[in-house]
Amino acid sequence: MRLAILLISLILxxxxxxxxxxxxxxxxxxxxxxxxxxxxxxxEIPFDSxxxxxxxxxxPYRGEYHxxxxxxxxxxxxxxxxxxxxxxxxxxxxxxxxxxYHTKYQFTPVYKTKTGAWAGAYAVSDYxxxxxxxxxxxxxxxxxxxxxxxxxxxxxKEHIGEWFPEPYYKIEGDSAVAVYGNYxxxxxxxxxxxxxxxxxxxx
Numbered sequence: 001m002r003l004a005i006l007l008i009s010l011i012l013x014x015x016x017x018x019x020x021x022x023x024x025x026x027x028x029x030x031x032x033x034x035x036x037x038x039x040x041x042x043x044e045i046p047f048d049s050x051x052x053x054x055x056x057x058x059x060p061y062r063g064e065y066h067x068x069x070x071x072x073x074x075x076x077x078x079x080x081x082x083x084x085x086x087x088x089x090x091x092x093x094x095x096x097x098x099x100x101y102h103t104k105y106q107f108t109p110v111y112k113t114k115t116g117a118w119a120g121a122y123a124v125s126d127y128x129x130x131x132x133x134x135x136x137x138x139x140x141x142x143x144x145x146x147x148x149x150x151x152x153x154x155x156x157k158e159h160i161g162e163w164f165p166e167p168y169y170k171i172e173g174d175s176a177v178a179v180y181g182n183y184x185x186x187x188x189x190x191x192x193x194x195x196x197x198x199x200x201x202x203x
Contacts, residue, residue, distance in 0.1 A: 024095035026063035030055035048075040072100035083107035121178035122168035129194035139180040148178035
């Protein structure tokens, strides 16, 4: 069992599954219903923490899924998956042997704009990925319905400018307020052409 969990975790991290192997990709905007830790079996020393997530499907984006709720397994080497801290997220899952698994570490927090569209704040890790070095996608000013405010107290002061650069963010005390970002189509393309392409996934 321990070996099986390790193999699944590595598969999702490297994303070697393809449609020809019976995989089914689904990308959606989700809202958390529940997230429960899955304890290891007796005698197991797991490579990652495992969780069972249940999310409301707010809006499908890519792939097919029938239902308003979805349950999927999450592996995270660092503990509780950070996407669970956000109200709405763009999530990537893959169906394998009849079960859905989260594509390891991949998500984008999203927020409603004043026009009713979904958008995310400027994502440094996506824009700085080596595969996106020549991307034609550019961040744009976003009129979010509510201010997107990020607590930056956990960041070293010398690195705040790297993670929340101006003019894309406005630093106000211990917070970074998003000024620029991207809408859903471009958020997906940044992932697809960047980290997911490097993994050979969602192409």
